[in-house]
Amino acid sequence: MDESYIHPTALVETKQIGKGTRIWAFSHVMDGVAIGTNCNIGDHCFIESGVRIGDDVTIKNGNQIWDGIRLMDGVFVGPHVTFTNDLYPRSPRLVEASARYADRKWLVPTTVNRGASLGAGAVMLAGVNVGEFSTVGAGSIVTKDVAPHSLVIGNPARPRGWVCRCGQRLIFQDDRARCNKCTRRFARQDGMLNIVDAIAG
Amino acid sequence: MDESYIHPTALVETKQIGKGTRIWAFSHVMDGVAIGTNCNIGDHCFIESGVRIGDDVTIKNGNQIWDGIRLMDGVFVGPHVTFTNDLYPRSPRLVEASARYADRKWLVPTTVNRGASLGAGAVMLAGVNVGEFSTVGAGSIVTKDVAPHSLVIGNPARPRGWVCRCGQRLIFQDDRARCNKCTRRFARQDGMLNIVDAIAG
Amino acid sequence: MDESYIHPTALVETKQIGKGTRIWAFSHVMDGVAIGTNCNIGDHCFIESGVRIGDDVTIKNGNQIWDGIRLMDGVFVGPHVTFTNDLYPRSPRLVEASARYADRKWLVPTTVNRGASLGAGAVMLAGVNVGEFSTVGAGSIVTKDVAPHSLVIGNPARPRGWVCRCGQRLIFQDDRARCNKCTRRFARQDGMLNIVDAIAG
Numbered sequence: 001m002d003e004s005y006i007h008p009t010a011l012v013e014t015k016q017i018g019k020g021t022r023i024w025a026f027s028h029v030m031d032g033v034a035i036g037t038n039c040n041i042g043d044h045c046f047i048e049s050g051v052r053i054g055d056d057v058t059i060k061n062g063n064q065i066w067d068g069i070r071l072m073d074g075v076f077v078g079p080h081v082t083f084t085n086d087l088y089p090r091s092p093r094l095v096e097a098s099a100r101y102a103d104r105k106w107l108v109p110t111t112v113n114r115g116a117s118l119g120a121g122a123v124m125l126a127g128v129n130v131g132e133f134s135t136v137g138a139g140s141i142v143t144k145d146v147a148p149h150s151l152v153i154g155n156p157a158r159p160r161g162w163v164c165r166c167g168q169r170l171i172f173q174d175d176r177a178r179c180n181k182c183t184r185r186f187a188r189q190d191g192m193l194n195i196v197d198a199i200a201g
Numbered sequence: 202m203d204e205s206y207i208h209p210t211a212l213v214e215t216k217q218i219g220k221g222t223r224i225w226a227f228s229h230v231m232d233g234v235a236i237g238t239n240c241n242i243g244d245h246c247f248i249e250s251g252v253r254i255g256d257d258v259t260i261k262n263g264n265q266i267w268d269g270i271r272l273m274d275g276v277f278v279g280p281h282v283t284f285t286n287d288l289y290p291r292s293p294r295l296v297e298a299s300a301r302y303a304d305r306k307w308l309v310p311t312t313v314n315r316g317a318s319l320g321a322g323a324v325m326l327a328g329v330n331v332g333e334f335s336t337v338g339a340g341s342i343v344t345k346d347v348a349p350h351s352l353v354i355g356n357p358a359r360p361r362g363w364v365c366r367c368g369q370r371l372i373f374q375d376d377r378a379r380c381n382k383c384t385r386r387f388a389r390q391d392g393m394l395n396i397v398d399a400i401a402g
Numbered sequence: 403m404d405e406s407y408i409h410p411t412a413l414v415e416t417k418q419i420g421k422g423t424r425i426w427a428f429s430h431v432m433d434g435v436a437i438g439t440n441c442n443i444g445d446h447c448f449i450e451s452g453v454r455i456g457d458d459v460t461i462k463n464g465n466q467i468w469d470g471i472r473l474m475d476g477v478f479v480g481p482h483v484t485f486t487n488d489l490y491p492r493s494p495r496l497v498e499a500s501a502r503y504a505d506r507k508w509l510v511p512t513t514v515n516r517g518a519s520l521g522a523g524a525v526m527l528a529g530v531n532v533g534e535f536s537t538v539g540a541g542s543i544v545t546k547d548v549a550p551h552s553l554v555i556g557n558p559a560r561p562r563g564w565v566c567r568c569g570q571r572l573i574f575q576d577d578r579a580r581c582n583k584c585t586r587r588f589a590r591q592d593g594m595l596n597i598v599d600a601i602a603g
Contacts, residue, residue, distance in 0.1 A: 009212060011411060011427055025212055025229045026245070028427045028445050038294050043229050043247045044263075044428070046445045046463050056294035061247050061265045062446075064463045064481050074295035079265050080283040082482040082523035084540055088569035089519050093440050093458035094476035096517060096535075096567035099584070115297060117290050121283035121324040121342075123523040123541035133297075138285055139324035139342035139356060141523075141541035155356050155541060155557050165297035167289035182300070210413060226413055226430045227446070239495050244430050244448045245464075257495035262448050262466045275496035280466050281484040316498060318491050322484035322525040322543075334498075339486055340525035340543035340557060356557050366498035368490035383501070 007043075018055065036073070060120070068109040068126070075112045078120035078138065083110060085126045113148070115165060122157075135163045149186070149193040162186070162193050208244075219256065237274070261321070269310040269327070276313045279321035279339065284311060286327045314349070316366060323358075336364045350387070350394040363387070363394050409445075420457065438475070462522070470511040470528070477514045480522035480540065485512060487528045515550070517567060524559075537565045551588070551595040564588070564595050 005022040006012050012029045018037030023029060025043040032049035035041070039053060042061035047053070051065050054073035061079050065071065068085040085107050090097030100106050108126035112118065116130045119138035130136065131148030140157040151161040151169065162170045164179035164186070171177060175188040176196075185196035206223040207213050213230045219238030224230060226244040233250035236242070240254060243262035248254070252266050255274035260266070262280050269286040272278065286308050291298035301307055309327035313319065317331045320339035331337065332349030341358040352362045352370065363371045365380035365387070372378060376389040377397075386397035407424040408414050414431045420439030425431060427445040434451035437443070441455060444463035449455070453467050456475035461467070463481050470487040473479065487509050492499030502508055510528035514520065518532045521540035532538065533550030542559040553563040553571065564572045566581035566588070573579060577590040578598075587598035 025247075026227050026428050026446070040294065043265075044227070044245055044446055044464075046427075056292055056296075058292035058294060062245075062263065062464065064445075066481075074292050074297075076290050076292040076295070078283075078285065078290060079267075080281065080482065082480075082540070084480065084522045088565070088571070089478050089480060089521065089537075090517070090569040091458055091460035091476050091478040091519070093442065093460060094478070094517050095458075096476075096584070097569050100568060115291070115295050117292070119290065120285045121322075121523075125540055135289075138283070138326055163289070166301060167291040167298055169289070182297070226448075227428050241495065244466075245428070245446055257493055257497075259493035259495060263446075263464065275493050275498075277491050277493040277496070279484075279486065279491060280468075281482065316492070316496050318493070320491065321486045322523075336491075339484070339527055364490070367502060368492040368499050370490070383498070 024061075042079075054114075068107045070109065070111045072112060072114045072116075072132075074115040076117040077112075078118055078122065080121045081118045082121075082123045084124060085110065087126050116146075117167065133163065133165045135167065147192060162188070165195070225262075243280075255315075269308045271310065271312045273313060273315045273317075275316040277318040278313075279319055279323065281322045282319045283322075283324045285325065286311065288327050317347075318368065334364065334366045336368065348393060363389070366396070426463075444481075456516075470509045472511065472513045474514060474516045474518075474534075476517040478519040479514075480520055480524065482523045483520045484523075484525045486526060487512065489528050518548070519569065535565065535567045537569065549594060564590070567597070 004017045007025045009025045010023045010027045013031040014033040016034040020038040023041045027045040029047045030049040033047050033051045035053045036055035039057045041059045044062045046064040048067045050067035053071045056074045059077045066085045069083050092101035112130040113132040115133040117135045119136050121139045122136045123141045125143045129145045133149050134146045135151045137153035141155040143156040150159050151163050153160045166182040168181040177186045205218045208226045210226045211224045211228045214232040215234040217235040221239040224242045228246040230248045231250040234248050234252045236254045237256035240258045242260045245263045247265040249268045251268035254272045257275045260278045267286045270284050293302035313331040314333040316334040318336045320337050322340045323337045324342045326344045330346045334350050335347045336352045338354035342356040344357040351360050352364050354361045367383040369382040378387045388395050406419045409427045411427045412425045412429045415433040416435040418436040422440040425443045429447040431449045432451040435449050435453045437455045438457035441459045443461045446464045448466040450469045452469035455473045458476045461479045468487045471485050494503035514532040515534040517535040519537045521538050523541045524538045525543045527545045531547045535551050536548045537553045539555035543557040545558040552561050553565050555562045568584040570583040579588045589596050
């Protein structure tokens with residue numbers, strides 16, 4: 001697909017939509033957003049001014065991507081994921097809190113790195129860094145950084161295992177694992193996972 | 202009501218909408234969906250091609266019903282319930298994961314049986330079977346099958362009691378209960394609940 | 403701003419919208435709703451007949467405010483908060499449950515008091531009272547009343563500390579605290595927090 005596609009009911013105010021990217025029904029993308037190529041953004045989404053989204057990103061329905069959220073290439077955002085960008089939220093219209101909202105210093109950025117997946121209904125606290133090719137389990141509340149290739153689950157989300165680039169869970173013998181789906185090989189060392197070879201026999 | 206009702210702002214692409222069914226504002230029902238009679242589907246919902254929904258189903262606002270989800274007669278889906286149909290999600294556009302999305306083998310179906318209720322904000326992992334007349338508590342994360350008439354709560358959701366067909370909690374004496382609302386009688390045996398009589402005096 | 407603003411794609415059926423209030427894209431406000439002055443209601447929201455909302459309230463995107471929910475002045479409702487108004491939900495169309503829905507006695511009201519904040523993705527069980535200037539942490543499941551100025555977190559939400567009117571966490575010496583942001587002073591007594599002076603030197 002060469003062109004981007006915008007559903008007739010969607011409201012897209014930016015011009016920075018990459019080739020092959022599709023934006024579906026009742027979604028709203030504000031001016032000042034930049035979205036890469038070959039993305040898919042489901043129905044009822046909202047993307048706020050200032051957001052940068054890479055290539056090959058999938059955003060399922062009902063997501064809101066606030067200013068300060070950065071989604072790198074190949075990220076998956078499940079349905080109803082909730083992002084935040086403020087650690088001490090109050091109504092900016094409340095007289096007791098309005099001084100804090102006079103500038104943008106309250107805004108705490110979040111990055112979701114290449115190939116990571118955020119499971120359905122996850123809640124992301126402002127300021128976390130989600131490592132490459134990690135997976136956040138459905139319904140988890142993410143309050144801390146997520147290591148690359150790790151699987152985190154729960155409230156608060158805690159490490160429970162490791163996942164392959166393709167998304168499958170890895171099973172270890174000693175500190176070595178080979179994905180039983182795509183055959184990629186990994187080595188675990190000092191609490192981190194390293195890929196041994198991209199496509200192994 | 203003889204006819205179905207579709208709100209002027211809703212987008213309904215299927216013809217298979219039963220009599221008396223109403224679909225509200227900003228909702229999107231795709232082609233290839235079949236919905237029974239006398240259902241009510243709130244605002245901002247999305248129903249994907251392939252979904253089958255029974256009669257007398259209530260779907261509150263902001264729900265997404267994916268391909269592979271089956272809602273039987275009389276089911277209640279509270280607001281913001283999150284369904285899933287993939288246990289190892291990745292962006293299908295991510296080169297490391299795209300092979301898995303070449304066919305539909307990744308899709309794991311979920312069934313919600315007759316008269317069950319899914320509480321507001323619940324998250325349903327792909328593959329669970331929700332028993333007849335059970336209730337999932339608000340905000341619960343459902344990772345396992347739910348027994349008929351059981352009440353499950355928490356993250357992960359665990360059995361906490363039993364509910365009547367009418368939705369009320371049941372209080373037991375030995376292994377017998379009589380609903381204090383609708384007077385139906387139940388007997389508990391081997392970890393399952395059986396109805397003794399439908400309308401008892 | 404003197405006038406209210408209604409986005410062209412929003413559907414607003416009430417006339418009771420206060421001055422300076424803005425309602426954004428794809429939101430639906432029913433007839434019989436009353437909203438005060440200077441509020442901000444994000445995209446993809448739904449506000450049901452019967453709801454009363456105070457002044458200076460911020461409702462982020464994707465929220466549904468049901469009949470029975472009362473939001474007082476200066477409340478913040480984060481993205482994807484889930485409210486409820488029924489403790490034993492069933493599909494009202496289900497023959498076994500329909501008798502209960504013949505009148506409105508099933509409806510259990512919820513109040514969020516002045517200046518309180520409901521964090522993103524929180525789930526509010528019907529019937530709770532959320533105290534003035536309290537904060538509900540993101541992703542929390544609120545099953546009990548929330549004390550004024552308290553911070554509650556978790557599933558179920560439990561008290562974890564205290565917050566200032568401006569939203570900052572308070573750090574105590576003995577039973578006294580002074581906000582390190584806005585300098586307001588507080589005294590803790592018998593499990594409650596009292597403000598000592600509004601703007602202290």
